Amino acid sequence: MVANLVRSLPFWFLLQRRALRPPPSLSPPSSLARAEGRLQLGKIEVDAYDRLVNDCGRPLYPIEFLDDVSASFPTGPIRGPNNQLYYVVTGDPYRHQELLRPWLEDIAAGRYFDSWHGETRTEYPWEIFQKQWMRWVMFRRWQKDNRDLADGDGGLEEYLEVNKRYAKRYYGELVGADELSKLEDDQSWLERRWKYEQQMRELQRHHCCESRPTGPAFPNYVDAVKRRLARHDFKRPFELNQDPEQQGKLETWIEYLYFEYWWLDLFTLAIEQRQQKCDEVWRKLGDAAALRPGETTDYIRTEQCAMLCVDEERQARADVKRAKEIVEDILEATRLDLRRPSSPQSERIPRLQQGHQGVDRAQMLLERAMKRSGLIKEFKSLTDDLETAKRDAARHRILLQWILDQVPLIEAELGRNEIVSGLDGIRGSKAIKRKLGGSDGDKTTCQTGIEKRRKLGPSRSNGMVILDSEIQQKQVVPFIVSGTGETPPRDKQQRSQAREPRARHLRRTQAAREAAREAASQGLRRSARKPDVSPFGSNFRKSAEATTRGDPVQPARVPPGRGDAKLPAERKKRAMHRAHQEPVLSTR
Incomplete structure (x- = not known):
């Protein structure tokens, strides 16, 4: 069953983990094998960067820093002597920690839905672009789901072609040929995986979506976006487009900000609910007198308390077993005494009652130990989920701050583009004037004012200007x-x-x-x-x-x-x- 579940995972999801599997041999891999594995992971990261940029996403840092960033993190795991796993540290892991901080940790590590999780994680912490791309894909699907638009992914045929291209690009020459031959010979396992991904996609549509009141879907969605952003003190005016492909860059980024705020509110709600459950379990522990003197919330979450509960439960089970054996011995002795008329009934009955009372007492102690152990386990599990939700919320606030910081940068980029397109002629004229007034020996033609205005003046039709190179062709x-x-x-x-x-x-x-x-x-x-x-x-x-x-x-x-x-x-x-x-x- 586990094997079938693993086969049903997404193809790209398995590829990232397949590269991280420890080698089966006891000897560590060669440096060439490690270099090839590193190169393959680098290709996947570069591909994620390209996809993110082409889809109007914003990478965390320039792609030129990828080698330096990846080299600063440990490499591994590598199975060495005595079947132990080792990590090879080639740089300083804390060198780029502040740069990678918004995307360094996994997103939505806790489980918040019954059968679907929105976790965004990678095997290596430096695989930032893959994490960004997976999150951006989830956001793009969110846009379509809240607009009642189809995915348009091409179906099963396109899925098969994508996997073939993936195998050609990221596998080595020999391994790639082998994988392609497997794909050509038997595509049933890819079909099963595609069906599984479609099931996960349906669960995402159900869980990861804005609640819809009665009425038109898109206007209600726009109102929900503005209300949620206003609750988080984001009050800049914007207008969404029903077609996300026709939406502006700034509006798309603001909608992505709202998408991540939706997740932050989900984490916040989970914190409140899990805190209430933790308080209820703690009250049950107190009401059942299952707490010992000096036991606190921190202590019962420790490994020492867990081992103590296991020992107490084991001892209680042993006491029950011993009490039952005593009763059986009493019954056997009573049967023997029945053959002897000298054994009065008044002596046999108290012995049997005493044996059964010992069994009942041992059974009660076992139930009490099991209840204490169960409540402690439940409290520990709820507390762990609570702490996970708190960590998810805390790291999501860091991510949201980075997203907010990108808003004025996008506005500045759009403003510069508008200025360049609107004042292109003026800038060109100033640049030419600076060029004409260059250093000594610059042989440029003197032009009359009328000729300059004719050649350098901005055109009202298209804003085109005469470049410097057209004037530099003449001589003084x-x-x-x-x-x-x-x-x-x-x-x-x-x-x-x-x-x-x-x-x-x-x-x-x-x-x-x-x-x-x-x-x-x-x-x-x-x-x-x-x-x-x-x-x-x-x-x-x-x-x-x-x-x-x-x-x-x-x-x-x-x-x-x-x-x-x-x-x-x-x-x-x-x-x-x-x-x-x-x-x-x-x-x-």
Whole structure:
């Protein structure tokens, strides 16, 4: 029967415990075997982390710390010499205790229902993500049950496929092939396990659910959520969605907070009920005079008191047996005396009565010892259940505090996302301005204020902006001032007519006009060659480069017929207009 019960347990539930079974041999396993087992457990933990994140859960800590956290806890049990179990300690178990405190202990360790338990436990204390994922799955089912929604898990076929994928991923190459062959050959045991899980699922729907009054299910559930949260001083406004998949991240987390508050109230109610039962049993002990002088509630829960009760009950049973043997001896002697007329009846009857009185006395002492032992056992059991409920409630308050601390973090994350989506253009513009005003030698293009507003302004349709990389593709070019090429300083690289002072703008315009007049007087014009994009020709570029190197500047040679006197008025006007609009010289 035990074997059938074990086979009916969930598949993932067995896998976690199968890895923890001590090896059958007396010799400890090799380091390679321990490393493979540790790696397998790590894969299960990583998988639980991924599932939790993908389902909008919140892991306790980043996955990068998993190796360090797992290495700080003992490894085992390992069966060593003399068939003893040992634990290998490779780190400091108290190193991450404060970090793991909200999820370190098992949840709902006590039994609160007749045929179903909501316990969330793992074999190793560092398997936090598995514990979080199991709890999150229970919460997701809670959401569907209180909305009258089906699970949608795909039924038996999907269950079989999940187990096959699980075997491929988490077993070794040889063991995985063996497990897959077993699954392909005989799937009846998986079918039985699936049916058992469906039975447990029905029990969860019955026990782990908000009480429903008459009326529409979902509105009543929403009212119950708000009332319970208000009793626990959580009064932030929120609205739940009848479809949990369409519900917001913050609302889902608040509903999860309510789910754990439901469990805390369950623990609190169990504490009150079990405390009342303990008081009743203690009064029964006093009324039955079963308490000895000096016996307290702490003493009768000790192992010494339990052993004393066992000894007293054993002694009382022995006394009853001895008293019955005495009566049998008296009866046998009486039968012998009946053959002798000299044995009067007045002597035989008192002897028989005395023997029966001894049996009755011994039987009464046995019943008293059994009653005392039974009441003490009941009191001890109820007290243990009471202490378990108190521990569950205490550790659940720690978990609830962590859940409450996540609420402002989620609000901040959602607020940042809204700010980024709404002010994306403004942030992009500020980032580009900081980039343009970078360190010395940063070759970025100067742009006019109109061009900046056209490229960097936020779009009203989609909020898209021009990135820094689009501006960094251009280079800084020198100004034309008095016939020489000068690289503008950083403060002048950000040329925005809308923000520069008017005096600086006038000085820059006047210098550009003087340069244009000088260029026009020398007869310079835009070169017709494609490689030269300068509006003034290659000769002036050479003179500018020579000036930059410190060489004497040679006057530009003007072709005959292209001087100032031969230029038409319209051409001179266009040249001056180009010099005013494009007061820069390309360095290519």
